[in-house]
Amino acid sequence: MNQDEIELIFIEHFRSIYPSTKPEIPSELEDLFQRQISEQENVCLTKVPKEAEIYEALKKIPNYKAPGPDGCNIKENSIIAHELLHHLKKLKGKKGQMAIKLDMEKTFDFIEWDFLFAIMKALGYSNKWINLVRECITMVTFLELINGSPRGFFHAERGLIQGDPISPFLFILCTEVLSRLIARSEAMGTIKGLKLGRNCPSISHLLFADDLIIFGIAEETVARNISRNLEKYQEWSGQRINKEKSSIYITVNEYELQKFLVGHKERSKAQALSKIVEVDLSTEKGRWLRIEIDGKYEHGTASQDRMGNKPSKHQYMALAPHKKKYLKTNTFWQVNAKVADSIFWKNLLKTRKLLEQGMCYQISNGTAVSAWTDPWTPSLENFRPNPLSHITVLSPSLKVSDFIIQESHYWNLTKMKLFFSHESIKEILKIPLPSTRLRDDCRIWIKNHNGKFSVKIAYHLAAKSINDIHVSISNMDNTAFEKIWKLKIHDRHKLLLWKLSWDILPTRGILKRFLSFMPTLLCPLCNEQEETLFHLFIECPISRILWRQSRWPLNLSSVVTNTIQEWITLILNPNQKLGLNPQDVHPFQIFAALIMDFTWWMRNETVHNQKVIPLQKAKELLIPHIRKI
Numbered sequence: 001m002n003q004d005e006i007e008l009i010f011i012e013h014f015r016s017i018y019p020s021t022k023p024e025i026p027s028e029l030e031d032l033f034q035r036q037i038s039e040q041e042n043v044c045l046t047k048v049p050k051e052a053e054i055y056e057a058l059k060k061i062p063n064y065k066a067p068g069p070d071g072c073n074i075k076e077n078s079i080i081a082h083e084l085l086h087h088l089k090k091l092k093g094k095k096g097q098m099a100i101k102l103d104m105e106k107t108f109d110f111i112e113w114d115f116l117f118a119i120m121k122a123l124g125y126s127n128k129w130i131n132l133v134r135e136c137i138t139m140v141t142f143l144e145l146i147n148g149s150p151r152g153f154f155h156a157e158r159g160l161i162q163g164d165p166i167s168p169f170l171f172i173l174c175t176e177v178l179s180r181l182i183a184r185s186e187a188m189g190t191i192k193g194l195k196l197g198r199n200c201p202s203i204s205h206l207l208f209a210d211d212l213i214i215f216g217i218a219e220e221t222v223a224r225n226i227s228r229n230l231e232k233y234q235e236w237s238g239q240r241i242n243k244e245k246s247s248i249y250i251t252v253n254e255y256e257l258q259k260f261l262v263g264h265k266e267r268s269k270a271q272a273l274s275k276i277v278e279v280d281l282s283t284e285k286g287r288w289l290r291i292e293i294d295g296k297y298e299h300g301t302a303s304q305d306r307m308g309n310k311p312s313k314h315q316y317m318a319l320a321p322h323k324k325k326y327l328k329t330n331t332f333w334q335v336n337a338k339v340a341d342s343i344f345w346k347n348l349l350k351t352r353k354l355l356e357q358g359m360c361y362q363i364s365n366g367t368a369v370s371a372w373t374d375p376w377t378p379s380l381e382n383f384r385p386n387p388l389s390h391i392t393v394l395s396p397s398l399k400v401s402d403f404i405i406q407e408s409h410y411w412n413l414t415k416m417k418l419f420f421s422h423e424s425i426k427e428i429l430k431i432p433l434p435s436t437r438l439r440d441d442c443r444i445w446i447k448n449h450n451g452k453f454s455v456k457i458a459y460h461l462a463a464k465s466i467n468d469i470h471v472s473i474s475n476m477d478n479t480a481f482e483k484i485w486k487l488k489i490h491d492r493h494k495l496l497l498w499k500l501s502w503d504i505l506p507t508r509g510i511l512k513r514f515l516s517f518m519p520t521l522l523c524p525l526c527n528e529q530e531e532t533l534f535h536l537f538i539e540c541p542i543s544r545i546l547w548r549q550s551r552w553p554l555n556l557s558s559v560v561t562n563t564i565q566e567w568i569t570l571i572l573n574p575n576q577k578l579g580l581n582p583q584d585v586h587p588f589q590i591f592a593a594l595i596m597d598f599t600w601w602m603r604n605e606t607v608h609n610q611k612v613i614p615l616q617k618a619k620e621l622l623i624p625h626i627r628k629i
Contacts, residue, residue, distance in 0.1 A: 006146075007146050007151050007152070010144060010146055010151075010152070011144060011151060011152035011154075014142065014144060014152070014154075015152070015154050017106065017109050017110075017159070018109070018142070018154075018155075018156040018157055018158060018159055019157050019158070020112060020113070020114075020157035020158045020238070021112065021158075021238055022114075023112050023114065023115060023235060023236055023237075023238060025114060025115060025118045025236060026236075029115075029118055029119070029122065029177065029236060030118070030121075030122045032122070032177060032180040032181065032184065033119070033122040033123055033180070035122075035123065035124035036123045036124055037123055037124035037125050037126075038124070042124075042125065042126040042128075042129060045125075045126070045129045046126060046128045046129050046132070077206040077207065077208060078208075079319070079344060080203065080206060080321060081206050081213055082342065082343075082344050083196060083321060083322060083325075083342050083344060083345070084099070084194055084196065084203060084206075084215060084321075085099065085249075086342035086343070086344075087194070087196050087342075088194070088249070088251055089251075090340060091251050095217055095218070095219075096217070096218035096250055096251045096270075097194055097215070097216070097217060097218055097250070097251045098215070098216055098217070098218040098222075098223070098248055098249065098250045098251070098273060099194075099213055099214070099215050099248070099249045100213065100214040100215075100216075100226065100246070100247075100248045100249075100277055100279065101211065101212075101213050101246060101247055101248075101249070102211065102212045102213075102214070102230070102241050102246045102279070103210065103211055103241070103242040103245035103246050104210045104211070104212070104239055104240070104241060104242065105239070105240045105241065105242040106240075107171065107209070107210040107239070108159060108160040108161070108162055108167060108171060109158075109159045109160075110158065110159065110237070110238040110239050110240060111158060111159055111160050111170075111171065111174055111237060111238060111239065112158050112236070112237055112238035113134070113137065113138060113157075113158055115174065115177075115236050115237050115238065116137075116170060116173065116174055117130055117133075117134065119173050119174065119176070119177060120133070120173065123173075133166070133170070136164075136166060137160060137161065137164075137166075137167075137170070138156075140155070140156040140159070140161060141153065141154070141155050141156070142154055142155075142156060158238055174237055174239075175207055177233060177236065177237065178207075178212070178229070178230075178233040178237075179205065179207060181229040181232060181233060182204050182205045182214065182226070182229055183204065183205075185225050185226075185229060186202065186204045190221065190222070190225040191204055191216055191222055191225050191226060191229075192204075192216055192217045192219075192222060193205075193215055193216060194215035194216065196321045196322075196324065196325045197324055197325045197328075199324050199328075200321050200324040200325060201320075201321070201324075203215055203321070204216065214226055218250050218251070218270075218273055220272065220273065220276065223273045223276040223277050224276055226277060227276055227277050227278070230277070241279075243278060243279055243280070246279040246280070247279055247280050247281070248270075248273065248274050248277060248279050248280070248281055250270045250273060250281070322344075322345060322348075326341065326345055332349075332352075333352065335349070337349050343515075354458060354461060354462055355453075355458070356375070357447075357461055358445050358446055358447035358448075358453075358457070358458070358461065359375060359443050359444075359445060359446075360375045360376060360377075360378045360383045360443070360444060360446045361374055361375060361376040361400075361441050361442070361443055361444075362441065362442050362443070362444045362451070363376055363400055363431060363433065363441055364433075364434055364439040364440060364441050364442070365401055365404070365439070365440070365441065366399055366400030366401035366402075366403070366404050366441060367399055367400075367401045367441070368399075368440065368441045369399060369400040369401075369441050370396055370397075370398065370399060370400075371385070371398045371399060371400050371402065371403065371419070372384065372385075372387070372394040372395070372396065372398060373394075373396055374400075376400055376431075376441075377424065377427055377428055377431065378431075378446045379427045379430065380423075380424060380427050383446075385420045385421070385424035385425075385427075385428060386420065386421040386423065386424045387419060387420065387421065388418075388419065388420065388421060389421075391419065398419075400441075402415070403415055403416050403419075403428075404433065409433055409434075409435065410433065411428060411429055411431075411433070413425070413429070416428065445457075447461070480501070480568070480569060480572060481498070481501065483572045484497050484498050484501065484568070484572070485498075487572075487589055487593075488586060488589075488590075489589060489590055489593045490593070492597065493593035493594070493596075493597055494593075496593070496596060496597055496600065497568055497571070497593065497596070500533060500537070500564050500565075500568055500596070501564075501565055501568050503533060503564070503565075505533060505600070507531045507532060507533055507536055508520070508521045508522070508523075508524075508530070508531040509521065509530050509531050509532040509533070509535075510533070523535055523536055523540055524603055524606040524607050525540050525542040525543070525599075525602065525603060525606065526540050526541050526542055528540075528541070533564040534562075534563060534564045534567070536599065536600075536603060537564065537567070537596055537599055538556060538561065538564070538567055540599075542599075542602070542615065542618075543595075543599045544556055545615060546595050546598065546599060546618070546619075546622065547595055549595075549619070549622060549623060549626055550588075550591060550595075551591075551626075552578065552580065552584065552588060554578070559577065559578075571588075571589055571592045571593070572589075574588045574589065574592075587629050590629050591626065591629050594622075594625060594626070594629075595622075598618075598621075598622055602618060
């Protein structure tokens with residue numbers, strides 16, 4: 001094949017992506033929408049901005065951010081998806097449930113322009129605005145660079161431009177059609193969504209960037225209606241479902257055992273539904289949307305906004321199903337985690353300890369706040385007053401309102417002297433009481449000057465507590481960390497030593513701090529003791545044999561080290577601990593880093609790839625590298 005033929009293959013491939021299929025847009029599409037854009041809004045949209053307005057708008061854009069509101073739906077939908085899939089795993093009963101994960105192929109490239117403009121017209125956008133958008137997206141030409149030379153100039157007939165700031169907004173308008181098709185079918189009863197509980201709203205679908213998850217009862221009629229909606233959307237929009245990356249998951253119950261005829265072949269119910277929606281049945285025990293469905297893990301964690309923004313209405317909506325499911329009788333502060341709860345919810349409850357570091361009641365009338373158990377004195381430790389020494393029983397029924405004179409709405413100093421210490425009374429008197437008692441007592445975040453919760457401040461509080469733990473673990477000073485980065489070893493080995501120094505390499509002993517359930521804590525190499533960093537790299541019989549491959553007289557039993565940090569210090573200063581000659585220091589550091597890296601590799605092969613490396617094989621792999629030192 002010569003160069004011209006190769007160039008032709010590339011050119012024909014890209015040209016095949018962008019020709020329009022000329023879809024017929026039926027009136028049914030307009031029926032899905034009601035006019036949303038008013039005449040006044042259209043005037044504002046098409047009005048040419050003044051230079052000063054452009055300047056002010058640019059000044060308001062924060063660093064590293066695009067204009068307009070932040071997109072939240074993907075993050076919040078992920079939270080809901082984790083909870084729904086956890087619920088699917090726990091479901092029992094006669095009626096099966098299904099979750100269909102669909103991957104859209106070349107998300108932006110296949111969008112038909114006529115389809116987009118029909119949506120905009122149905123929403124009420126003026127022709128002037130639609131034409132402005134048309135000029136932005138239809139004046140696209142492509143020139144392919146093959147080996148640095150321009151070839152194959154052609155015009156696009158469909159698609160949105162990758163990287164164009166307006167493209168994500170236009171794409172969202174297009175996916176809204178699919179969302180409304182499914183929502184309409186659910187309203188008509190032809191698709192039945194999934195509920196987390198009896199009083200929870202039904203959820204039929206969740207949209208992501210280029211993925212879609214549809215939930216429903218595992219019935220043939222539901223599957224066929226889903227399939228029809230997908231066919232309509234693909235025909236109208238030009239988008240295609242990547243069937244290789246899509247799959248269907250069905251809960252295991254008696255449906256798996258039932259047989260019936262599909263295409264003159266006897267199939268299980270699950271296989272039949274898979275055939276109807278034309279995607280493969282999910283049978284592997286792998287992560288599905290990064291979640292282990294059939295196994296024992298869910299790796300969903302509470303999402304964090306490190307920019308310090310207050311929770312949006314989307315974030316509150318994301319937690320609405322959790323509130324209905326888990327907070328039926330207790331508040332968020334009172335409820336206890338249960339074994340059957342999802343990992344996300346368990347982790348969310350763990351944040352209460354962090355929230356308690358800055359959460360305090362702002363007293364208005366004091367009727368809802370316990371004087372002893374609730375936090376309400378911001379300047380005292382734990383935000384709670386100290387009792388007098390002779391008071392041993394703290395009555396939970398005693399309210400803050402009991403220490404407020406109702407007529408004048410001042411603090412009742414006489415009564416406070418009967419219960420609180422002198423220091424506590426002094427701080428309570430500093431708390432201002434509002435002139436009106438109509439407002440309810442409310443929780444505020446005292447770490448922020450405006451009383452509103454800030455994820456940024458909470459993040460720094462969490463980071464500080466983690467750093468305090470690390471400082472208490474590590475006896476290494478800053479010069480030791482500097483020495484690690486100055487070592488003349490491979491950068492990957494430097495990073496490994498640094499992670500070991502901070503005690504953050506994810507061994508089973510480390511992971512148990514964060515995961516409420518671990519199948520085993522034993523070292524994967526020896527299966528004898530808990531896999532801590534010190535055990536894996538120093539105490540484990542397998543790692544000790546690897547250390548003995550040293551050309552230096554290295555007897556681990558005689559080397560006094562109690563923590564992995566002390567061992568790292570030994571590597572940094574081997575001449576002091578081992579009495580090595582100066583010319584042997586650098587070779588030993590290379591050897592030590594190599595052994596630890598090889599040990600970590602063996603461990604990961606066992607844990608993640610289920611490949612146990614025999615000791616003799618490990619030596620054969622390791623010794624050639626040692627000889628090069």
